Amino acid sequence: MKTTLAFVAVMMLSACGPDGSAPQDAARTDAKQAVDTLYVNGVVWTGSKGVGDARFLAVKDGVITDVGDGETDHITAQETVDLDGRFVMPGFIDNHVHFLEGGAGLASVDLRDAATPEVFSQRIADYAATLSAGRWVLNGNWDHELWGGALPRKEWIDPVTQDTPVFVFRLDGHMALANSAALKLADIDAATVTPEGGEIVRDKNGEPTGVLKDTAMNPVLAVIPKPSDDELLAAFDLAQSHALSLGLTQVHAVTANPNETTMLDAFRLAHYHGVMKIRIYALSPLEHWQDARVLVASEGNGDDTLRWGGLKGFVDGSLGSTTAWFYEPFADKPETSGFPLTDPAVLKTLMADADAAGLHLAVHAIGDKAIDLLIDNMRAAAGADIADRRYRIEHFQHPSRAAIEAAAASGIIASMQPYHAIDDGRWAEKRIGPERIKTTYAFRSILDAGGILTFGSDWPVAPLSPIEGVYAAVTRRTTDGANPDGWQPQEKITVEEALTAYTATNAYAGFEEDQAGTLERGKRADFVVLSEDPRSVDPDALRDIKVLATMIGGEVVFHSKEE
Numbered sequence: 001m002k003t004t005l006a007f008v009a010v011m012m013l014s015a016c017g018p019d020g021s022a023p024q025d026a027a028r029t030d031a032k033q034a035v036d037t038l039y040v041n042g043v044v045w046t047g048s049k050g051v052g053d054a055r056f057l058a059v060k061d062g063v064i065t066d067v068g069d070g071e072t073d074h075i076t077a078q079e080t081v082d083l084d085g086r087f088v089m090p091g092f093i094d095n096h097v098h099f100l101e102g103g104a105g106l107a108s109v110d111l112r113d114a115a116t117p118e119v120f121s122q123r124i125a126d127y128a129a130t131l132s133a134g135r136w137v138l139n140g141n142w143d144h145e146l147w148g149g150a151l152p153r154k155e156w157i158d159p160v161t162q163d164t165p166v167f168v169f170r171l172d173g174h175m176a177l178a179n180s181a182a183l184k185l186a187d188i189d190a191a192t193v194t195p196e197g198g199e200i201v202r203d204k205n206g207e208p209t210g211v212l213k214d215t216a217m218n219p220v221l222a223v224i225p226k227p228s229d230d231e232l233l234a235a236f237d238l239a240q241s242h243a244l245s246l247g248l249t250q251v252h253a254v255t256a257n258p259n260e261t262t263m264l265d266a267f268r269l270a271h272y273h274g275v276m277k278i279r280i281y282a283l284s285p286l287e288h289w290q291d292a293r294v295l296v297a298s299e300g301n302g303d304d305t306l307r308w309g310g311l312k313g314f315v316d317g318s319l320g321s322t323t324a325w326f327y328e329p330f331a332d333k334p335e336t337s338g339f340p341l342t343d344p345a346v347l348k349t350l351m352a353d354a355d356a357a358g359l360h361l362a363v364h365a366i367g368d369k370a371i372d373l374l375i376d377n378m379r380a381a382a383g384a385d386i387a388d389r390r391y392r393i394e395h396f397q398h399p400s401r402a403a404i405e406a407a408a409a410s411g412i413i414a415s416m417q418p419y420h421a422i423d424d425g426r427w428a429e430k431r432i433g434p435e436r437i438k439t440t441y442a443f444r445s446i447l448d449a450g451g452i453l454t455f456g457s458d459w460p461v462a463p464l465s466p467i468e469g470v471y472a473a474v475t476r477r478t479t480d481g482a483n484p485d486g487w488q489p490q491e492k493i494t495v496e497e498a499l500t501a502y503t504a505t506n507a508y509a510g511f512e513e514d515q516a517g518t519l520e521r522g523k524r525a526d527f528v529v530l531s532e533d534p535r536s537v538d539p540d541a542l543r544d545i546k547v548l549a550t551m552i553g554g555e556v557v558f559h560s561k562e563e
Helices: 007-012 099-106 117-128 180-185 215-223 229-245 263-272 286-299 344-356 368-389 401-410 419-424 428-439 443-448 466-475 495-501 504-509 539-544
Strands: 033-040 056-060 063-068 075-082 087-090 092-097 137-142 166-170 175-178 198-202 208-214 248-253 279-285 306-314 360-365 392-395 413-416 452-455 527-530 547-552 555-559
Touching: 033 063, 092 392, 092 413, 092 452, 092 504, 099 137, 099 229, 099 248, 099 263, 117 137, 117 166, 166 180, 166 215, 175 180, 175 215, 180 208, 180 215, 198 215, 208 215, 229 248, 229 263, 229 547, 229 555, 248 504, 248 547, 263 279, 263 306, 279 286, 286 306, 286 344, 306 344, 344 360, 344 368, 360 368, 368 392, 368 401, 401 443, 413 504, 419 466, 443 452, 452 466, 452 495, 452 504, 466 495, 466 539, 495 504
Parallel strands: 033 075, 092 248, 137 166, 248 279, 279 306, 306 360, 360 392, 392 413, 413 452
Antiparallel strands: 033 056, 056 063, 087 527, 166 175, 175 208, 198 208, 527 547, 547 555
């Protein structure tokens, strides 16, 4: 008889035919389709447009050889897995992760839910006490909105950290708090000139408070010791294990630092050592496009596991740090409307040069002015062939309605992260007021305009879980419970639309729609098994769905111990 899915048993299946018998003899096998593994009795959402659910899936040599809803008499398998009615879907793809930073953060101080200044300071103190001399307290991902919106100050942590340098980021990565030890190492004091594209927050006497925004963070970043190979591999391993447990089979990895040049090197190190299971599309900083061009010319774009050739640029900062670039001032900080992180003329040249070199552009833009500038730059770089470029606007958080229509008309991809909507929704309206908020995280409007919508997490800014992202896109219920019917509910989308944004559309955004994103013959056997069908459960229960198993190339790379 077939093996029934207590899914951990997938790892231990004995060879059997589709009916549980021993493998058939050679003469009979020749008349049938021979495969490695046959999955039967499942609810298989293929993700293919206009195609109904299947009930079986056949895999050979890491590739899907058959999928359908009929009989399987034409297939002979080395092993057969009875899915027992469970839900199978294409592997999740995340369009925007800070993978190594996320992994390092799992081993560092966690400030994400620090709800008071006292808890914030104590967690830093406790972690600093574990470090040897010369080590830094990094990562953190704090959210000052949790304690009322006051920015932290170096005086909160100086007494408990002393000579241990501290540089902990706000969760959006566009603002960080340094203690006095870190500021001293970076030569930042009252006389330091604020750089273009950044801000040194100062007290009434002109002294730095310790909070640095965007380009003002660079002097501190420059003096943080580079991690060793062992540290990079450890961060990668933590991030990979976490991602696989959440059903991710591929991530599009980016860096928040335009001066960062080690991300791709770290991934190549992991790949070289044979520890990379998850597929990665690495997008290097736009400022280093010439290095990317040389690499592609000499080595191509990588392989099925690790690819490169994409570039990540910046127009502006973030809403939470009041550095996103708008036409009108912030409602709660009327002295500023944000600013560009990259000089607009320089950005336009960088984009044109990188495009001419055949490299893929994905550029961060959050405020309405930043988004409009970016669309203009993309049109200028590509001309009439713009749709073929698959340009991406990373985040696309606060577009005007005109920008939504313009992006759709040009085939520009809205690369968005839905959890931000239910997180930022707690406080976003106080930043930009009731009118601009109407097109914030405009998932429904983008799709209705014929736009291209992809989803991801921005981890560690937000949780890595795609299921959490689906919940956010479908319900839009803010994390504080204040919007049970959804925040800006007119922008809700369906479960299937959200799943598509995490699978097929992400594959398209990464130029892999012929190999990934749907469960079809000839495509890679990258798929996940879930405890429930997301399309069938109550929206409240979406975030309770569990990943039972994750497959990459037909190999079980994660299985739940709960089964």
